[in-house]
Amino acid sequence: MGLATVFGSGGGTSSYEDFHNTDLILLVGSNAAEAHPIIFHHIMKGVHRGAELVVVDPRKTLTTRRAHDHLQIQIGSDIALANAMAHVIIRDGLWHRDFVARATSGFDAYAASVADWAPERASGITGIVAERIESLAYRYATAKRAIIGWTLGITEHHNAVDNVFGLINLALLTGHVGRPGSGLSPLRGQNNVQGGGDMGALPDRLPGFQSVRDPEVRAKFEAAWGAPLASEPGLNQTQMFDAMQEGHLKGLYVIGENPIDSEANGHHTRSLFENLDALVVQDIFMTATAEMADVVFPARVSFAESDGTYTNSERRVQRVKAARQGPGQSQDDVWIVTALARAMGVPWEFKGAASVFDEMRHLAPNFRGMTYERLEKLHGMQWPVPSEDHPGSPVLHTRLWEKQVNPKAPFTSVDWQPPVETPTAEYPFMLTTGRRLAFYNTGVQSNGYDHPHNIGEWMEIHPHDAEMLGVADGDTVAVISRRGRVEVPAYYSLNVYRGAVFMSFHFPDHVETNLLSIDATDPKSGTAEFKATAVRIETRQ
Amino acid sequence: MAVNTGMPLTERVAAVVADLPKDRSQLLPTLWRLADHFGCLSPSLLAAVSEVMHIPYAEIYGVASFYALLPWDPGQPVIVRVCTDVMCSLKNSSELPTVLKDHEGVVVKESPCLGQCDLGPAALVGSRVVRNATPGNLAAEIGEMRHG
Amino acid sequence: MGNRITLTIDGQSVSVAEGTTVHAACEQVDTFVPTLCWHENLSPANACRACVVEVKGSRTLVASCSRVAEEGMVIETSTPRVANARRVVAELLTSTTDYSTAPELLDLIEMSSADTRRFAGGASWEQPVKDDNNLYIRDLSKCILCYRCVEACGDDAQNTFAITVAGRGFDSRIDAGFGRTLPESDCVFCGNCVAVCPTGALMEKTEWTLRSENKWDDNQITTTETICSYCGVGCQLSLHVLDNQIVKVSSPMDHPVTHGMLCVKGRYGYQFVQVEDHMPV
Amino acid sequence: MGEVRRLLPQADRRSVAVSWDRVVERGFDKAYQRVLDMGSEAAIAEVTASGIMGRGGAAFPTGRKWDSVRSSPGTAKYVVMNADESELGTFKDRALLEQDPMGPLIGLLIAAHCVGARQAYCYIRGEYREVETALSQSIDILRKKGWVGGETVDVEVRRGAGAYIAGEETALFNSIEGKRPEPRVKPPFPTVKGLFGAPTLIQNVETLANIAVLFAHDVAWFRQYGTPATPGTKLVAISGHVNRPGVFEVPFGVPLQEIIDADDLAGGIAGTGHLQAVLLGGAAGTFLSSAEVAEVPLDYGPLAKHGASIGSGAVMVFDDSVDLAWVVTKLAHFFADESCGQCVPCRIGTRRVLEILRDGNTWQRESDLRELGLAMRDASICGLGQTAPMALLSMLDRPYLRRVEMKGDEHGE
Incomplete structure (x- = not known):
């Protein structure tokens, strides 16, 4: 969202390979060693070649253990850090004057917006001493090449897009974008989040990030599809939930999602779904959501039982192929959607994923040069690939380094807002959530194998906090937020600071973590604030 | 999952090596310091070193298990290393371990050449070199070690 | 593309890019030099010494896998000294190790005409299989101490450092620290050690079980390349399928995202695909 | 010619070994000042002119090594004193450090100054704890004089922990770096990429002591002793069946027989009174028969003709009552225990050699032992594996040293 606004397309600007040849890697809100282990391999290759690794994370993680520097930031204070870094960079003249003048717009307003963000002020909010903020600003600004990577620690906040803008601003200020070894790298949480965006699974976009508001684009698709298209964006998920609440939205078709377990404020989600007139779920599992459905379409496992493509965090479009037969009457997603269309009276032909892809690439210039043959031969290709003789684009936005830059990349001033919930006497702890290495999301996939560390859900709590509460290592405690209550074993951990606790959301059958989390969402991206929930902890009587 | 170090031990270790830099090159001096302080090394001590120095536990073990002199025997016994290499063997040093094994609280080990070939048989009692070793002077040295 | 240098291999003049190893130079002229511990994606360990060649002017033989070619180097790959060294290396390894799945x-035994019994009968590596988790086993009777697993676990890929070479000399061994089981160790079960093991000392539990039941049949296994369904990294998977069941997952060593390495979910988290009762259909 | 006193001071010294007085008495203060005055390049030229070669065993020209480190690119450089003396039958560095620790230390400071190193290490064998203490005290004395620390060079003493292989220069670097002391592959050589990946000068204790006495005098003085090809003196450690075992300083070129027989040196054969053989150079050395001993001088060239080298300066003397196969078995035991385990020929080879010898099959399996030994010599990574079979091969090459086959266990193996 932030990247698309500033640069015109929502993809990471660098390749994994860029991590090998850079001088500074700044990870913010990312535990790559556990959430993106193979990207972490690339990061560490760079580290072994001399790059400095700095991690900003409220927790100590496997990633921070390998970092040269770990800034253990207070939950939800990233913008304060980013603005203070910008403050230092501008104050001390470390910014890239030529790049800023040539390739960006809005610098003056931005400079004014960070003028009162002295590191001392940010220190009080982030919990990081001012000298370390200054030092990081210097190192980032003076590095020959630098990459900022981030994950859900940045985007699962009520001000997620502002968080991203805060980081993009730093790259624009220093010219660390659009060059080999310098860039902005969002590490995507799910295997095809990028591919979904590529294919237009966004309310305001058609395939290839083409805007639905653009009449020329619409005309192109209308001609190809033989149907009129809405000229205004549809609803994002938050808006859908609001519409369900208000009773406008009465039917829902859910493909490959398990919102009953995965959405914040689980009790609320369930009540919304109960009030729907029709719920259709297409999935490979009888998930909690599927259990509520009026109709369930059994699907095939996309990566092992059907054909298609995924796009990864470096914009690499790669082939997915069926390796085995799906069970029983299951069908792949394209077949089900086609059959549904036919049942609704549209005479679509049953064609495979290849023909869908071919249609898409002829309509979306970024993908035009990708054929299935090329994708296989080259181990996937990184968009944009405008023609069939184009090699793909490892680095995005190199245009920013041309003599004439048009359009320019705008600075976006952002102000820090605390998390929607902050500790109170009644709810004195901040719960933050995240992934554990061996597990994934709501566990429908990762609970199928026998991992030696699978002991169900547990909560990490600082030993001093635990002792204060009279909680022994391993005791089961009740965790209560304004929305719900769960019971979970608490283990002592020095990975969290005092006042913070950590849980994952991998074992909803054991502990429904998301009953607690707040459904305050970012108005721009629709992402909920999973990372900051005020809770109270009670010993179980 | 890593060995549970328990905070107290980690903190104790941190205190014992407080003056040593925490970089990897100080690993062996750190192990020596801890061996001297605690009498011997142990798995939980190595786990504490891992925490304090940010070196993976297995790596520390890989290094520590290489060296023959680092002590692992708990109960603070006196370790006697008798050279049974060529030159000391010619002077019948290989008989000494048999004589010494009756001493309580003494662990006798055979050692490669101790570099005392002109004054063999040689032995190390703790870290003290005994030249022209006999059951008698070894026993005296062991006694001194225990009481002094 | 940098400078080129010229060297002589078995009397033949060869031009290679500066920085090329002697072994890679030999490959360029189709001169086969055997390797055991060397792996394309790992730092050379120099441990097995199967790849030694004779370099004119060098007192000892030279490990070709790590030695960088120099201008004017004269290399012989099959002198009597080289042949003797290779043969003895094979004989020493086979005297200690179960080489049935290596x-x-x-190949080295065959090409060097090694007598696998010549040094047999002494101390060996024979020991019980370590079966302490349901993802992979360790059969250290088959270990040749090539260091590959340690490097893959360490700074060449995973950076977990859960295992190390411990002890020394003949008693050197791969260890997670005081002989701990893997679940007790820092191991995160990515299985990258398994992926690079050249001898079957490390093996997926599924493969090991099927082999012990005589059900593993390479000719019946199909391999399909696809992409992992977990996080957004986009790792290429090779799904090995036997009787419509995924029995093993690996990744191609030349893939630009993975370089053959995966995480625990990608390598082992596939069981959900074939839980046949996952949906009442 | 007999004993010389250069590195080992006369017994009638007034000063104690660990003292500033000793530095002055030995002229080392003037030596150090002379180097500072003449500048690094001239000093290295003087080292080169002196013809000093490394005394650790490899006999590499010292001046050339210094030049190489000095000219290697890099801001951080290191010098290391290798005092990890653990070679079987070798104890000359221990004697030197006990009797005159200031000499090697001054040599170290001079070396650091000449190659441009700000950090030096003394790596000392773990068993030599008393020597370590003396060395640390000596460094403290030099620190108080401002010769160590501050703007000059800092010196850190590192104590080993019982690993012979840590005396191999690259293994020693790994040990200092906190890694397993496994040798590294060469090239790159330490002069280019050594400790912490930086250009490093590593020298034996005795070599550094020679540096100190050289600059306390001059090249002409230094070259008074020894041969034109091999100037100077050598410390030899004599043990076994001689009347006066100990460490002696002798000029290069002196006949081996004289070292054994001279009254002020080893004082003649003890035991049965009949010399059977000498094992020259330590565990990795070469057997010389009594006939060979009678004809060779202590010099690299002539010894090479017999396949031998001075090595660490160990001279182990055996009378004719000793079964050399037993000695070789002992050596095999040593190498099997001390192999780091990194490469196949050494890790498994040292064990197989030991097994064959211990089973008393030395002569029946002569060809297996030869081929195994040659593979170890040719294909091992480092000097330990490469030289581990040397004594065995030298015995196999000297049929007249064969005795009636005896089982190792008859010797209490």
């Missing part, structure tokens, strides 16, 4: 070692 293809490169079997």
